[in-house]
Amino acid sequence: MNWLMNYLADIPGPLQIGFGGLFALLVMGSILAVALPKFKPGKWDDLKPRMQSWWVMCGLLIGALLLGWQAFTVLFTYISYIALKEYLTLAPTRKEDRGVVLFAYLMVLVSYGAIWINNYMFFLVTIPVYVFLASAVMMALTKRTDGYLATIGILQWGLIVCVFNLGHVAFLMRTPAAEVPMAGAAGLVFFLIFVTQFNDMAQYMWGKIFGRHKISPNISPNKTWEGAIGGFVTTGILFVVLAPYFTPLTFWPSVWIGATLPVIGFFGDITMSAIKRDLGVKDTSLLIPGHGGALDRLDSLMFTAPWYFHMLAYFALDRF
Amino acid sequence: MKKYFRQAIQIFIARPVAHLLIGLDIIGKEHLPTKGPAIVAANHNSHIDTLILLSLFSSRILPNVRPVGAADHFLRTRTLSWVSRYIIGMIPIHRKNAGSGEDLLADCKTAMADGKILVIFPEGTRGEAEEMEDFKTGVARLAEQFPDAPVTPVYIQGAGRVMPRGSKLLVPFNCTAVIGKPIRWSDEGAGEKYNFMKNLKTTIKDLSQDAPPMKWD
Numbered sequence: 001m002n003w004l005m006n007y008l009a010d011i012p013g014p015l016q017i018g019f020g021g022l023f024a025l026l027v028m029g030s031i032l033a034v035a036l037p038k039f040k041p042g043k044w045d046d047l048k049p050r051m052q053s054w055w056v057m058c059g060l061l062i063g064a065l066l067l068g069w070q071a072f073t074v075l076f077t078y079i080s081y082i083a084l085k086e087y088l089t090l091a092p093t094r095k096e097d098r099g100v101v102l103f104a105y106l107m108v109l110v111s112y113g114a115i116w117i118n119n120y121m122f123f124l125v126t127i128p129v130y131v132f133l134a135s136a137v138m139m140a141l142t143k144r145t146d147g148y149l150a151t152i153g154i155l156q157w158g159l160i161v162c163v164f165n166l167g168h169v170a171f172l173m174r175t176p177a178a179e180v181p182m183a184g185a186a187g188l189v190f191f192l193i194f195v196t197q198f199n200d201m202a203q204y205m206w207g208k209i210f211g212r213h214k215i216s217p218n219i220s221p222n223k224t225w226e227g228a229i230g231g232f233v234t235t236g237i238l239f240v241v242l243a244p245y246f247t248p249l250t251f252w253p254s255v256w257i258g259a260t261l262p263v264i265g266f267f268g269d270i271t272m273s274a275i276k277r278d279l280g281v282k283d284t285s286l287l288i289p290g291h292g293g294a295l296d297r298l299d300s301l302m303f304t305a306p307w308y309f310h311m312l313a314y315f316a317l318d319r320f
Numbered sequence: 321m322k323k324y325f326r327q328a329i330q331i332f333i334a335r336p337v338a339h340l341l342i343g344l345d346i347i348g349k350e351h352l353p354t355k356g357p358a359i360v361a362a363n364h365n366s367h368i369d370t371l372i373l374l375s376l377f378s379s380r381i382l383p384n385v386r387p388v389g390a391a392d393h394f395l396r397t398r399t400l401s402w403v404s405r406y407i408i409g410m411i412p413i414h415r416k417n418a419g420s421g422e423d424l425l426a427d428c429k430t431a432m433a434d435g436k437i438l439v440i441f442p443e444g445t446r447g448e449a450e451e452m453e454d455f456k457t458g459v460a461r462l463a464e465q466f467p468d469a470p471v472t473p474v475y476i477q478g479a480g481r482v483m484p485r486g487s488k489l490l491v492p493f494n495c496t497a498v499i500g501k502p503i504r505w506s507d508e509g510a511g512e513k514y515n516f517m518k519n520l521k522t523t524i525k526d527l528s529q530d531a532p533p534m535k536w537d
Contacts, residue, residue, distance in 0.1 A: 094536070
């Protein structure tokens with residue numbers, strides 16, 4: 001037990017508090033999930049599977065963060081694969097494209113391989129440049145031309161959001177410890193994911209309580225101006241208050257990111273909603289009980305990850 | 321020993337492949353039979369279908385689940401035959417002997433009398449990817465023999481895209497299994513072979529509406 005105590009004591013302070021706070025939130029949510037259906041049967045029935053899934057997702061995330069960048073890269077390689085597969089399951093493809101789809105799956109490994117060997121330039125050119133070119137050629141070689149442009153566009157859109165954009169989360173784990181003395185690279189990553197999910201939740205709560213004016217009824221009928229703005233302000237304040245504990249950002253840059261990141265997360269959400277509308281589905285799969293598919297959970301992160309990454313790189317980190 | 325070997329392979333290899341590599345959404349799991357004699361009837365487009373159906377059952381029931389397959393296909397070579405019998409637990413049907421007076425379903429009947437759950441593809445062949453062929457009468461004849469045994473319809477979507485007939489390349493896409501309410505020979509009114517099959521086929525077709533849209537051509 002001694003080594004375990006030492007190990008836990010070595011976790012940076014902000015992360016200890018972050019994990020502890022998350023644990024408290026999960027316990028609270030679980031109590032509500034058991035209690036609420038007793039008061040109003042029927043209305044809160046999906047809260048229980050939803051909370052159970054949160055336990056699993058937080059467990060995987062915290063476990064991987066504690067184990068280090070290797071475990072985290074493996075976890076995100078798999079998450080990118082699941083997301084890309086879910087996307088390509090719903091998006092239209094042609095019978096002849098099976099080989100190109102398999103190639104796209106394999107390129108997930110190459111892209112995360114660049115993160116594993118800590119080569120940022122390699123990462124930057126893999127998906128957006130060379131996989132982009134190679135997949136276009138491969139699909140041309142299938143010789144079927146009807147629907148070519150639409151299908152290659154569909155495939156490449158998926159590769160960018162599911163593999164390249166999400167990859168930035170894993171690459172942040174390679175930030176040298178010296179650059180992030182407050183909570184380490186794991187603190188940077190934890191903060192990004194926490195803020196992104198908090199933003200989704202804050203928008204939902206504000207919308208539920210004060211929502212009146214719909215933003216875009218034909219894309220996402222539940223989104224209101226009240227929910228969005230309430231969520232942006234709450235998340236923005238949370239970001240500025242917590243940034244000094246998790247990131248090397250100074251005050252004004254943290255205000256800038258706090259103001260923009262929640263809006264970018266909202267854009268990710270609404271973009272995935274438009275895609276789901278186009279494909280005629282409500283949820284992208286049944287993978288996560290109470291939540292829907294992987295894409296339903298990752299939509300905001302696919303947009304916030306590169307923004308957070310590049311803003312940190314510009315204002316604070318020498319590594320990128 | 322053989323029983324545990326099969327169970328172990330199915331739990332540690334087949335199920336992770338179905339759920340973690342390919343991806344499987346299950347709708348209506350509560351309709352699955354938990355004890356035999358029972359029949360699970362599904363549409364058939366791919367070898368992946370068997371993998372998916374076996375992955376639906378809890379590990380406790382798995383040893384009692386026996387897929388039915390064509391002897392002329394699965395007993396072709398010694399290795400394939402060994403895999404089919406001892407890993408998949410297949411009951412082979414010698415469909416080439418049809419009309420010889422031999423009861424082709426004898427082994428199936430014995431297994432059902434023994435309390436097994438049979439997995440049957442009434443189309444009898446994998447056919448074109450993501451299309452349904454006419455049903456063969458075998459499933460109705462088994463239901464007639466065991467009029468109270470539940471026949472559970474399952475619609476599988478997407479397996480023909482993961483591995484179509486004639487392809488050796490497995491390309492993962494999520495699949496969906498929609499399980500419907502069981503039907504029985506005894507509650508079919510005048511349990512008649514062709515009515516029963518027609519009903520079963522319509523039921524499986526209707527289940528396909530609960531699966532997500534699939535755009536693949």
